[in-house]
Amino acid sequence: MNMKKLVMTIALAVVGGVVAMAQQMPMIPVDPDVRIGQLDNGLTYYIRHNNWPEQRAEFYIAQKVGSIQEDDSQRGLAHFLEHMAFNGSKHFKGNELLRWCESIGVKFGNDLNAYTSVEQTVYNISNVPTTRESIIDSCLIILWDWADGLLLEQEEIEKERGVIHEEWRLRTSAQMRMLERDLPKLYPGSKYGERMPIGLMEIIDNFERPFLQAYYEKWYRPDNQGIIVVGDIDVDQVEQKIKTMFSQIAKPGPDAARFEPVAVPDNAEPIVVIDKDKEQKINMAEVMFKHDATPNSAKLTVDYIVAKYMKSEALGMLNSRLGEIAQQPDCPFLQAQVSDGNYIFSKTKDALDMAVVPKDGQMNEALKRVFAEVRRAAEFGFTATEYGRSKANTLSGLDKSYSNKDKRYNSQFVNQYVNHFLNNEPIPSIDDHYQMMKNLVPAIPLEGINEVMRQLVPQNDSNLVIISFNQEKDDAVYPTEEGLLGAIRDARAEKLTAWVDNVKDEPLMTTLPTKGKISKEEKIDKFLTQTADSVESGYSELTLSNGIKVVLKHTDLKKDQVLLSAEGWGGSSLYGLEDRANISFFNDVVEASGLSSFSHTELIKAMAGKIAGASLSMSAQRTHVSGSSTPNDVETMLQLVYLYMTGNIKKDQQSFDQLMKSAEVQLKNRLLNPEAVFGDSLNATLSCHNPRFKSLEVSDLKDVDYDRILQMARERTANAGAFTFTIIGNYNDTIIRPLIEQYIGSLPTQKDIVKGKDIATDYKGKVVNDFRHKSETPKSIAVIHWYTKQIPYTLENSILAQVAGQVLQMVYLKEIREEASAAYTVNAQAGVSRDDFGDEASLFAYCPMKPEKADTAIAIMRGAVQEMAAGKCDADMVMKVKEYILKAHADQLKSNGYWSGRIGAWRKWKLDFHTDYEKTVQAVTPERVSAFVAEVLKSGNEAEVVMLPAE
Numbered sequence: 009m010n011m012k013k014l015v016m017t018i019a020l021a022v023v024g025g026v027v028a029m030a031q032q033m034p035m036i037p038v039d040p041d042v043r044i045g046q047l048d049n050g051l052t053y054y055i056r057h058n059n060w061p062e063q064r065a066e067f068y069i070a071q072k073v074g075s076i077q078e079d080d081s082q083r084g085l086a087h088f089l090e091h092m093a094f095n096g097s098k099h100f101k102g103n104e105l106l107r108w109c110e111s112i113g114v115k116f117g118n119d120l121n122a123y124t125s126v127e128q129t130v131y132n133i134s135n136v137p138t139t140r141e142s143i144i145d146s147c148l149i150i151l152w153d154w155a156d157g158l159l160l161e162q163e164e165i166e167k168e169r170g171v172i173h174e175e176w177r178l179r180t181s182a183q184m185r186m187l188e189r190d191l192p193k194l195y196p197g198s199k200y201g202e203r204m205p206i207g208l209m210e211i212i213d214n215f216e217r218p219f220l221q222a223y224y225e226k227w228y229r230p231d232n233q234g235i236i237v238v239g240d241i242d243v244d245q246v247e248q249k250i251k252t253m254f255s256q257i258a259k260p261g262p263d264a265a266r267f268e269p270v271a272v273p274d275n276a277e278p279i280v281v282i283d284k285d286k287e288q289k290i291n292m293a294e295v296m297f298k299h300d301a302t303p304n305s306a307k308l309t310v311d312y313i314v315a316k317y318m319k320s321e322a323l324g325m326l327n328s329r330l331g332e333i334a335q336q337p338d339c340p341f342l343q344a345q346v347s348d349g350n351y352i353f354s355k356t357k358d359a360l361d362m363a364v365v366p367k368d369g370q371m372n373e374a375l376k377r378v379f380a381e382v383r384r385a386a387e388f389g390f391t392a393t394e395y396g397r398s399k400a401n402t403l404s405g406l407d408k409s410y411s412n413k414d415k416r417y418n419s420q421f422v423n424q425y426v427n428h429f430l431n432n433e434p435i436p437s438i439d440d441h442y443q444m445m446k447n448l449v450p451a452i453p454l455e456g457i458n459e460v461m462r463q464l465v466p467q468n469d470s471n472l473v474i475i476s477f478n479q480e481k482d483d484a485v486y487p488t489e490e491g492l493l494g495a496i497r498d499a500r501a502e503k504l505t506a507w508v509d510n511v512k513d514e515p516l517m518t519t520l521p522t523k524g525k526i527s528k529e530e531k532i533d534k535f536l537t538q539t540a541d542s543v544e545s546g547y548s549e550l551t552l553s554n555g556i557k558v559v560l561k562h563t564d565l566k567k568d569q570v571l572l573s574a575e576g577w578g579g580s581s582l583y584g585l586e587d588r589a590n591i592s593f594f595n596d597v598v599e600a601s602g603l604s605s606f607s608h609t610e611l612i613k614a615m616a617g618k619i620a621g622a623s624l625s626m627s628a629q630r631t632h633v634s635g636s637s638t639p640n641d642v643e644t645m646l647q648l649v650y651l652y653m654t655g656n657i658k659k660d661q662q663s664f665d666q667l668m669k670s671a672e673v674q675l676k677n678r679l680l681n682p683e684a685v686f687g688d689s690l691n692a693t694l695s696c697h698n699p700r701f702k703s704l705e706v707s708d709l710k711d712v713d714y715d716r717i718l719q720m721a722r723e724r725t726a727n728a729g730a731f732t733f734t735i736i737g738n739y740n741d742t743i744i745r746p747l748i749e750q751y752i753g754s755l756p757t758q759k760d761i762v763k764g765k766d767i768a769t770d771y772k773g774k775v776v777n778d779f780r781h782k783s784e785t786p787k788s789i790a791v792i793h794w795y796t797k798q799i800p801y802t803l804e805n806s807i808l809a810q811v812a813g814q815v816l817q818m819v820y821l822k823e824i825r826e827e828a829s830a831a832y833t834v835n836a837q838a839g840v841s842r843d844d845f846g847d848e849a850s851l852f853a854y855c856p857m858k859p860e861k862a863d864t865a866i867a868i869m870r871g872a873v874q875e876m877a878a879g880k881c882d883a884d885m886v887m888k889v890k891e892y893i894l895k896a897h898a899d900q901l902k903s904n905g906y907w908s909g910r911i912g913a914w915r916k917w918k919l920d921f922h923t924d925y926e927k928t929v930q931a932v933t934p935e936r937v938s939a940f941v942a943e944v945l946k947s948g949n950e951a952e953v954v955m956l957p958a959e
């Protein structure tokens with residue numbers, strides 16, 4: 009059965025009937041602002057100018073090949089090859105490519121990266137500063153080297169084997185082990201079953217160079233390659249350069265290998281896979297119905313966009329229902345989500361996929377309930393009120409992104425072009441797309457969506473696949489094939505009735521509070537930003553009639569964004585150990601509650617068509633209220649904030665119970681995960697086993713007291729006078745002022761402010777916690793931490809800390825990964841911070857490493873820090889890090905969060921971390937970095953936590 013075709017026919021009929029389109033569907037126009045071309049050798053390119061942010065560009069090369077092209081002797085080599093792209097090429101010997109990128113502030117792992125999947129391999133150089141033309145040239149040379157100039161030197165291959173082995177170890181989890189084991193059963197008779205990209209470790213450890221070479225030469229060819237350059241560049245110039253450079257790559261001959269797409273055969277009988285692993289934390293299942301994927305040739309005309317829209321509306325409404333059902337006390341599942349897309353990871357076959365997390369021991373009941381709901385939607389359709397909300401959300405989302413069309417990031421374009429190149433996904437301009445959707449959405453009737461839903465659910469169980477992953481333990485009762493199939497059969501037999509959509513047709517607030525006034529306004533010429541008409545402005549500090557201060561800063565950095573943050577004195581430190589569980593769950597419980605007269609679910613429904621949110625949370629010394637909205641929905645956001653601040657959180661017992669059930673499942677088996685075991689040990693060591701900071705266990709859940717949490721929320725918000733509000737973004741100034749008077753000026757305030765208590769329990773001196781832990785795949789992790797209270801929180805020290813951390817990260821990358829092949833990931837960070845009780849500077853080194861090379865890795869982690877403190881700090885590395893920090897800072901200037909943070913630090917501590925930022929970075933010398941590290945080490949506070957595998 010070709011289900012996609014059916015769906016499309018329906019869409020055609022629906023659109024044809026309603027908007028009377030011609031029989032011949034119009035083509036989806038390609039965005040005229042992207043230059044697309046193809047060279048004679050078959051290489052495709054996409055080039056687009058975009059200047060947000062200015063002087064930045066992205067350079068990508070996408071290859072239409074991945075692990076599926078490997079033969080049996082090459083399993084893992086597609087991914088191995090991807091690693092070799094950073095280890096020696098025609099113009100960049102050894103690791104020079106990494107070093108050169110570092111020199112322009114492009115960091116390996118962040119901005120310089122790649123990924124290999126089953127059907128594609130994509131490389132990127134991102135956030136490239138386009139300040140010099142030579143940088144653009146060099147990036148194109150790197151793409152050229154990746155396309156055709158890899159050296160694949162023996163010595164580099166030998167070093168990379170260990171790195172990839174450690175990547176395998178790092179990524180190996182219970183689910184990965186089971187999936188890898190079960191793939192052949194999930195893809196019977198298909199190569200997909202044996203092509204996990206990470207491959208086989210015996211091949212990674214032992215393969216001979218010609219096998220890798222063969223893959224590279226056979227598949228990395230211009231006709232499989234697409235180059236994408238987006239950013240602040242000259243399109244004509246870049247096109248000319250691409251033509252000149254890449255035309256040199258030979259055109260594949262007529263005998264070049266052809267790759268036939270690998271089919272995924274249909275299955276007449278259901279495939280049921282039941283597996284278990286000792287480290288699997290939660291039992292889960294997926295029910296899938298395979299169906300044909302939409303061929304690339306069917307993605308060219310408007311009906312494809314129509315079909316996609318209709319399916320996404322149908323699945324969105326279905327998932328809202330499942331979310332609502334999950335809150336009912338007798339619901340057998342904790343979570344369920346239905347989607348439609350690639351079957352596991354194959355492009356050539358799609359599947360309708362129902363993912364289910366059952367409550368304890370209710371696997372069969374959960375599957376039955378979810379599939380019955382899917383059937384209910386298919387047979388009775390959705391209600392007018394459901395579709396009304398769903399459409400409203402879609403339309404407001406479209407308006408939001410359209411309003412910000414001039415401030416789209418390069419990465420957004422790149423993702424679209426990669427998808428166009430690899431999967432033929434349409435790339436209309438944002439104007440065309442917006443117009444198309446604005447016409448389509450109101451024109452498509454509910455009946456059409458219901459018909460699409462009906463077509464998505466097959467009437468019989470051919471092409472059915474069920475996966476059930478379980479926790480392995482002695483007394484476990486595992487699901488059986490009969491049981492799982494029986495659940496589907498029972499769901500099919502169940503007599504269903506139509507869904508009833510309960511909606512509360514009331515405004516969020518029925519009566520408005522007595523309005524306050526803006527009684528004073530001070531304009532502050534600090535932290536200046538430019539508006540569209542090049543006017544520079546700082547910020548305003550309003551004093552309201554109730555005494556509350558509101559900082560107001562208008563920016564158009566994101567045209568669709570307004571952010572609110574309010575910080576009040578006093579936080580969780582005001583509560584004792586007896587409230588430990590309540591403190592831990594405070595944020596989540598508040599979030600799961602309702603507001604005003606609305607339950608949690610009613611609130612979600614009431615927000616349809618609005619893009620606004622708010623939340624209340626606690627940290628140790630403060631209480632925080634945050635909000636965000638589009639310029640249009642500022643009033644809704646302020647209403648939400650008002651309700652949180654005035655004790656109007658509504659108790660929603662069902663929602664709370666569901667939260668506690670989920671927490672129980674999460675916590676019960678948390679320590680089966682070796683990384684969680686390490687995290688707990690680290691936490692305990694750094695906090696001197698302070699019981700306040702200990703991770704919760706299932707037995708603590710009985711102490712979570714809903715009423716007590718609501719009481720804490722009321723206490724923390726009772727005095728709005730303890731809060732300062734900051735609102736930043738693209739609001740309308742004349743509209744927002746009366747709203748501020750209405751919703752913030754009306755909040756009750758008192759004079760007395762309660763401040764938090766010092767609850768920190770830092771370790772002192774040298775502390776060592778080395779331990780062994782047994783896990784399914786042997787794992788080892790090390791952390792070394794140093795701190796001092798003697799370094800003040802200043803701009804200079806915070807920059808020195810950043811530089812020190814990043815230089816260390818570079819040393820670790822070079823010595824632990826590249827030279828010793830002892831790890832895949834290395835990490836170092838340093839920072840300076842301040843709270844109400846003092847300042848602290850710390851250094852943190854982290855590395856999950858090869859158990860056999862743990863001593864080497866740990867020696868480097870500690871040795872590099874000691875050397876730095878002794879005055880050996882690499883000047884070249886410091887220069888590169890400064891380059892990176894300056895570039896990252898220039899990018900941060902484009903975000904509202906940055907300005908809000910800078911204003912906050914200024915108002916709180918009189919610290920200006922903005923004005924002299926660049927000057928201070930430029931003044932950093934290796935000597936000062938060394939002195940900073942030496943000062944941290946002088947305290948003698950050092951904690952080492954190491955986990956090694958037990959026999």
Ligand SMILES: [Zn+2]
Pocket residue numbers: 087091175
């Ligand atoms: Zn990798």
